[in-house]
Amino acid sequence: MKPFPTMRKKMRRSKNRSIKESPLFWPVHWKGDVLSVLDETLIPRRLNYIKVHTTAEAVKVIRDMKTRAFGQFLVVLNTFLLEINRHKGSEQNLVKKLEKTARALNNSRPTFPFAEVTSIVVGWARKAADDQLNVRESLIKNINGYLQGIRFRRLERVKKIASLIKNRDSILTHCNVSGELAMAARICQEEGKDIHFFATETRPYFQGSKLTAWELGRMGASVTLIADNAVASVMADGLVNKVIVGSDRSCANGDFANKIGTYPIAVLAKEFGIPFYVLTQPSNTIPRGEDIPIEIRQEKELLTFNGRATLPFKARGFYPGFDVVPHEFITESLPIDVR
Amino acid sequence: MSDKLPDHVILLQGVFEEGFFDRFSGQPQDAIFILEGRPGLTAARSNGRALVKRKIQPTVLADNMAGFLFYKKRVKEVWMAYQSVYPEGAVCSIGAMILAVLAKKHRIAVYLFKGRPQPDLMAKEKEIFSFNGQRVSAAGTRGYVPLLEWVDKKYITKIYS
Secondary structure, three states: OOOOOOOOOOOOOOOOOOOOOOOOOOOEEEEOOEEEEEOHHHOOOOOOEEEEOOHHHHHHHHHOOOOOOHHHHHHHHHHHHHHHHHOOOOHHHHHHHHHHHHHHHHOOOOOOOHHHHHHHHHHHHHHHHHOOOOHHHHHHHHHHHHHHHHHHHHHHHHHHHHHHOOOOOEEEEOOOOOOHHHHHHHHHHHOOOOOEEEEEOOOOOOHHHHHHHHHHHHOOOOEEEEOHHHHHHHHHOOOOOEEEEOOOEEOOOOOEEEEOOHHHHHHHHHHOOOOEEEEEOOOOOOOOHHHOOOOEEOOHHHHEEOOEEOOOOOOEEOEEOEEEEOHHHOOEEEEOOOO | OHHHOOOOEEEEEOOEOHHHHHHHOOOOHHHEEEEOOOOOOHHHHHHHHHHHHOOOOOEEEOOOOHHHHHHOOOEEEEEEEEEEEEOOEEEEEOOHHHHHHHHHHHOOEEEEEEEOOOOOOEOOHHHHOEEOOEEOOOOOOEEEOEOEEEEEHHHOOEEEO
C-alpha cells in the first residue's frame, strides 16, 4: 500500500540508541520549586510552559485544556509533590492537605479517571501516617518511583507500537496520543519502514492539526491532515490499513472513552475490515462504557474560534468531549496499567 | 445540554436546496441537528440560515460528533443531500458515508434529498490549514480534502428526487 508519496528515510542506526522524545510525551517538568506544564493550546506556534504554583492553578490548566490526556496524569501526580514541597505543618495536616488536593483534582474534569490516580497517592499518605513513617519523604519516594515506572512502561509501549507498524502501512489516527505514536514513527523510520499517517484535524480544538500532524512531522514522519468528515472516504478508498488511537478512560469490560469522533472511526474500521488498535490504561472501577461520565463542554467552545463566532446566525451547539467505544470494535488494546 | 438532548434527533448532512426546508414546519425545534461541513462550514452556514429563516433554531455539531448521538440512541432519522444518484448508490457531500455506516449499525433510516450543486470533488489542501481566520496546523503539513464521496445503495433507505 502506497497511497501518498512518503518520506522514506533510511536512518538505520544502532537499535540501542535512545528513543527521540516528543515534547508531548512528558509535557510536565520541574523548574526549581515550580511545575512547568506545556501549554498544548499554543502548539504549533510555540512551545510555552505554564508555571503552576498551586493546586488551584493545576486544576485550571486541566480545566482549560492547556494540557490533556497523559499531561493531566502528570499534572495530578506532580501537584501532590508541589503541595508536599509547600507544606510547613505537621504530618497529620499534610495528609489532610493531600486529601483536599485530591478532591480538587478529582473535580477538575469528569471523564478522565482522576480519582483512581489521586486515591493511590492518598492511600500511600494514609498508610505512611498509620505506619508512623515520614509521610513527606515516603510520598516523594513513592510518587517519583511510580512516575519512573510509568515512563519506562510508556517507552516500552512505544516500541510495541513500532513493532505493530509494518512496512508500507498507512495509519489513521485521531486526536493525539501524547507523543507515543510520533516516537513509534521515528523508530519505524530508523528501521527503514516506509509508512504514512493520516491525522484527523479533531474539531473543535484541532488537536490533530496542532499536535499530531506537528509532532509526526517533527519526527520526520510522512503525515497528511484530513478533516474529521473524511475518515470514511480514506477508508473506503483503501488509503489506510490500520487505525491507532489513544484513550482517556477504560472499563472493566474493555470499553473505553476517547476524544469525540473515535466511535464513528471504530464503527467504520469494522465496516471496512481495518484493524483498530487502542492505547489503554486498564481499570475495573467502571463496569462498562455506558457508565462512563461524559463531559459536555460549553457550546461557545464549538461556536466560536479565535474570538469570533464561526457561524453568521444565532445557533445552539452541542459539544460532547468524548465518545465511548464498545470493546467489540477493538482489534487489540495496548495497555499500560497505572493502578 | 446532555440532559436536554431530545430523544428523536433528525441529522442533516450536506447542503440542501432552499425549498427542502419547507418540510420542517411542525417539527419540534430541538430535533434538528446540523453538521458543520468542514472545510468551509458551508453545510452549517447554508442549512442553518435556511432553518433560522423559518424560525427553527438548529443545534450545530462538529463533523466528528454525530457518533455520540447514535451511541446514545437519540438519532431518529438521517437526511442527507445528494449530488447525483445512480442505480448502485449516490454521490454525496463528504461525511455522508460516516452517517450512512453509523445508521446501518444502529438501524436508522437514511433519506437522500437533492442537494445544492457542488461541482468540485476536492478542495485545496490549504483550506484545512486554518479555521476562522487562524492557522491551526504547522507549516509544511500536507492536507487531503475530498468534498464528495460515494454512498452505496445498501446504506440508503430512500431517495427523494
